[in-house]
Amino acid sequence: MTKALFLAHTAAPSGAELATLRLLAALRELGRTEVTAIFTEDGPMVERMRARGIETRVLQSGFDSRAMTIGSGPFRLLAGFLALLRLGWTIGATAKSTGTEVLVAESSKALVMGAVAARRAGIPLVWQVHDRIAADYFGRVPTLVLHTLGRLVAAGYIANSKTTLATLRTGRSPAIVAYPGVEFGTDTTPEHCGDQREPEETVVAVVGRLSPWKGQDVLLRAAAAAKVRPRRILLIGGTFFDEEPYRAELEQLAHDLALPVTFTGHVEDPNPHLHDADILVHCSVLPEPFGQVVVEGMHAGCAVIATGPGGPAEIVEPGVSGLLVDGGDEKQLTAALDTLIENPDLRTRLSAAGRARARHFDVDESARTVADFLDTLTRRTDAAGHQNPEKRTPSVERNPHV
Template identity: 70%
Template sequence: MTIRALFLAHTAAPSGAELATSRLLGALRAERLAEVAMIYTEDGPMVERTRARGVETHVLHGTFDSRAMTIGSGPLRLLAGAIALLRLGWALGGHPATRRADVLVAESTKALVMGTVAARRARIPLVWQVHDRIAADYFGRLPALVVGLLGRFAAQGFLANSRTTLATLRTGGRPAEVAYPGVELGIAPLRAAQRDPEETVIAVLGRVAPWKGQDVLLRAVAATKVRPRRVLLIGGTFFDEESFGAEVDRLASDLALPVTRTGHVDDPRPYLCDADILVHCSVLPEPFGQVVVEGMHAGCAVIASAPGGPEEIVTTGVDGLLVPGGDEAALTAALDSLIGAPALRTRLAVAGRERAKAFDVAATARSVAAFLGRIVQHRGAAHV
């Protein structure tokens, strides 16, 4: 039996989790592993991107602003946001797409709140696909506790984007599985050989946000023995983080670094293929780190932050380098070792391309479809 799975996202901004979900839906549809549909609670770039994959896509308009309930919001804003989510959840439970679905998949903590109400109204199981570590260092102690308990009691299954994320969840013994965010690999892109030290191009791919550590990278680059020819900061600012983008621009100017900030780009591959080194520099443990895989596939030599998901991708010294997140001195040392050694960069890049093959989205889609099928089957057996 082909299951009907409805995915729910609270935002249509093109951030990492939303892009990963769109790729997954495309693969589920292309491989005919499940009938899939998507509901966003606001309009935005991801709506058309998801439709372009041939996925049935709906926008449930309501009074919820995706910028509400952000980390650090005050209690009144959190309460107002929670009420709006619950109202949208009730409306979602009566939506025709929900009524046709066999399972509802919540793609964020806010989607989990809505999905808790919607799944109960529609009498279908709820699966929480978790893209963030549910931990105090990211959410704050009380919000992490509340979100963890909600997931524990509301979800019938959990899909985690890494073992790192899974370790932070309260599953209560319910089914849980790691489903790495799959990357559309295809044929490895052609690229030029690694450049000489003084011509090196360094790239960072991801949302420009404080915890992503672009400022850490710039200070580390400023201390290198040989400065690179160019530093590419690939990614936009979302969720009220524009002020940090301005701070990064000022820092680059103060340090006299040759920085190019691209803003959000739909396809970062041309930039990655022009880079010699891809640096992942998050200062908090990354839940997974799909940009690490993208950099590997593009043929970059990769430096990534640990601990966190990148430890599940990179074997340091074999297919990349790992450094402690937020440690500027360690990052400078890693950059020095790569900038000054094109042959080392080449060796790591070749091994990295091979390692990236383990994260093909088609494999993730098969794993997710099988897991959702088990949840639906178990729910059906329980109601016989």
């Protein structure tokens, strides 16, 4: 059994952290990988991990996970970088003392810590990449730094989509795609899932933290221009990382457009809201790394509209299991809303096909893919961290979802 330590820099319940929770729970259930999670701060994800029976440690470091956000000044970035290096040294001691065989970094900040930790422990470092490493998201200089650091320290890569993998410079290091998955084994979807309301009663939902690149403002303007306005619009998600002013902008926009918008704030489980919605709209204006809310909406029985390019284009079969529009294009989004709102029968067909499509993204399949990858990688690596060329390298094609 491979002993793996999964390293996260934040314990806030955002998409990447929730995907990691589902993956670790599935790996634990699979029984081929001994998993431990380590966080550099306390927070909701710590208790969630422990509630699922996952060994979880908190490094009481005083580290502020927002110390190195995009747009931080040079001094704040430098201070945060040095703090990550110090944390990495401590984590390396933990990994060494616990007999960890492979370290998995769950973010770019975790990669910095993991580089030091893996070196001290003498074990391979895997970078599990949840974001597109591209200039339109990180900026040119941080993107170059991350690409260089990955090439220098990562013994392997786990990408959350083909879209994400295409932004990485993996060199000769092995890389796989393991999609964030849905836990079908705990399916509590009600029998009436997929029932569609009449046009004037339609409920539209958007799931995701309230952030400008998520495009909730685009959806509001598109909905205001629809031939039949939705009866209700649910904006499901909270604010993180100093994004509170954007919520105020959305509230003002909804008021100005006279739209019936409900702001739920952060919710632990969006499924009850999704089960109540007819249409899920994914409206990111930048290419989404994956878009697990699209799968969740399909699984809940919503007719889905999603934006491309990006991960959602790997999920949605246009016209079959959902509709695709270009990110940031209000006119296309309005046209898609008109098509679905005015046609409950089409919504019903897309809902049924979407539920079937969602089954392709079972977290248990992702867990098997990751377990195979970690097993192979640790067999290829001797105690000094040197690669053994006689062992086979995993490839993207090993992922059953692709």
